[in-house]
Each structure stands twice: as C-alpha cells, then as structure tokens.
Amino acid sequence: MKNKSSVFAPFEGRRVLVTGGLGFIGSNLAHALVRTGAHVTLVDSLIPQYGGNLANIRGIERRLRVNISDVRDVYGLPALVAGQDFLFNLAGQTSHLDSMQDPVADLEINCAAQLSILECCRKHNPGVRIVFAGTRQIYGRPDFLPVTEDHPIRPVDVNGINKAAGETYHLLYQRVHGLRTSVLRLTNTIGPRMRIRDARQTFVGIWIRRLLEGQAIEVWGGDQRRDFTYVDDAVEALALAATRPEAEGEVFNLGGREVITLRDLAALAIEVNGGGSSVVRAFPPERQAIDIGDFYSDFSKITCMLGWRPRTTLRTAMARTLAYHRKTLASYV
Numbered sequence: 001m002k003n004k005s006s007v008f009a010p011f012e013g014r015r016v017l018v019t020g021g022l023g024f025i026g027s028n029l030a031h032a033l034v035r036t037g038a039h040v041t042l043v044d045s046l047i048p049q050y051g052g053n054l055a056n057i058r059g060i061e062r063r064l065r066v067n068i069s070d071v072r073d074v075y076g077l078p079a080l081v082a083g084q085d086f087l088f089n090l091a092g093q094t095s096h097l098d099s100m101q102d103p104v105a106d107l108e109i110n111c112a113a114q115l116s117i118l119e120c121c122r123k124h125n126p127g128v129r130i131v132f133a134g135t136r137q138i139y140g141r142p143d144f145l146p147v148t149e150d151h152p153i154r155p156v157d158v159n160g161i162n163k164a165a166g167e168t169y170h171l172l173y174q175r176v177h178g179l180r181t182s183v184l185r186l187t188n189t190i191g192p193r194m195r196i197r198d199a200r201q202t203f204v205g206i207w208i209r210r211l212l213e214g215q216a217i218e219v220w221g222g223d224q225r226r227d228f229t230y231v232d233d234a235v236e237a238l239a240l241a242a243t244r245p246e247a248e249g250e251v252f253n254l255g256g257r258e259v260i261t262l263r264d265l266a267a268l269a270i271e272v273n274g275g276g277s278s279v280v281r282a283f284p285p286e287r288q289a290i291d292i293g294d295f296y297s298d299f300s301k302i303t304c305m306l307g308w309r310p311r312t313t314l315r316t317a318m319a320r321t322l323a324y325h326r327k328t329l330a331s332y333v
Contacts, residue, residue, distance in 0.1 A: 130179060212329055
C-alpha cells in the first residue's frame, strides 16, 4: 500500500539513497519512502556501537536495497551516489561521551566522511538533492530559550564540533559548488526503532529498556528542561526539506510541542507504561562536563517557510515508542 501523504508524493518512482539507513531515523524514513513507491537504497556499516539494526526494516526488506558499507570508504561511494535523485545524509556517530573518549573516530565519521560524500556528489552526481541531519548539540549551553537558528555555535564536546563542521561543509558546497543541500538541526528524537540497548543515541532509549525490563529509570539531574520530536514528525520534516526549493541552502531547527523537565518526563513514561519507578542521581562527572542544561528549540523558521510543525504529543510519542518496543524487545537489546 502506497503512502498517500502529499509530503511523500514527490518521491514516487524516484531513486533515494539514505546513509545510516538501518538506524533509527533512517529506517523510519525508509518505511515512509517505500510506502510511497520510491526506489530506496540504504547504506549502513552495522558497526554495533552506531545503532544500525536489520530488525528496523522488517517487513520491507524485499522492497529496498541494503548496502553494508562504511561512509568512510571513499572508494565505494561513487557507485552508490551516481544516479540518485535524493540523498538523505543521516550517517553519523551520535554518542557525545564516545566522542570525548575516541575523538578521532568521531572526526572521521562526522566530519571527514561528510566531506568525502560531498566531493563524491560534486564529481559524480551534482544534481542530487541532499538533506543533512544535524543536531542541536552544536549550540552548546544556550544563551536564550527557545534557541533560534542564529544562536551562537558553541559546542561543548567533540561530537558537537564535528557535527558543526559537517553541517558547514554542506552549506559551503551549496554556496560554492551549487550542490542542492539543506540542513535540519534535530533535537531529541524518540519513537519506534530507536536504540534502547544503551544511552549512546539518547537517554530515553535506555529509559525505555529499563521500564520494559522492570528496572528503575535513572534520572541524572532531573530539572533540565527539554523538548522532544516524534520520529514520524522528524521524517516529514526531512521529506519537506528535500522537496521544497525554498529549503535549499537553509538551516532549520526541529523541536517538539511541549517542554518538560526530565523528572516529569520520567513520571510520564512510568504512567504511560502502566508502572515502573525512577531514581534521581547526580550527574557522573564525565557527563556533567558536557551537559548543556535547559534546551528547547524555536522551530518557527521551518513552520513559516515549509509549513512543518510537530503534530504528535509527547504522551502519544511515548505510548507508541513503548508499545513498539514491548512487542520487539528481543530484537533491540
């Protein structure tokens, strides 16, 4: 059955490449694209630390291509990029703590590999439409809230620095080489198919696992205010950024409908789950050093320019995430 949403209609019959395609957001995007009738190729290294999971494409695995390769392999990129109409560049190392412990690997994946992908596009497919998945982490500790796109870029960790560089490369190649690029700065994204085995992708993932396994949620700090984007809403934003001409060369924040403290988020998760417990703990020193405190985004720019806004309430997002992983827990832990 095809996806009838007008947001995805432009992808019907088109060739789409998704790097990091077996990961959380990439696989949800793949499901939406396959339903539309797009010809989808997913590229993923399946390195255990980085979130790719073949379970994420269960049910559509025969309706797309999967290429198990690393975006750091510059020799395999030309054949993958050539002939594609759209490139969703979602491959990346997402763990802030890992970036501090192994900064060179983070540099290779989030910075050098992005430059290689862009060079490959410039040489082998300059007409491809590119959307890069950036992060709100590049802002660092906010000077004001909600954070707008013109907030100073002041990362607090290696991951944020390299993601900022990857984003800047995309914008530079748009201005200098005419590549058709857009950047989305994602905030905390949650939903089905997210990584829950640990906290490498987001702390909510390990909360989900602990709830489903009957363990207490550990809340570090607890008073920090955050916003969250449901993955279906994030996928719609990616589709809009890829297909609307006015998005070319632009940077957009995503965000959520509600702002909530982590303490209250834990209480909501427990309520939606129908039981559970939480314990508030002090931040581990290595995480406290790179915590950004309160953070929530101003997403009015993408609303004004592309008509996007988050549609899913936080309660609904949490309920759907728990329901999915309750049924599929063994595939994610």
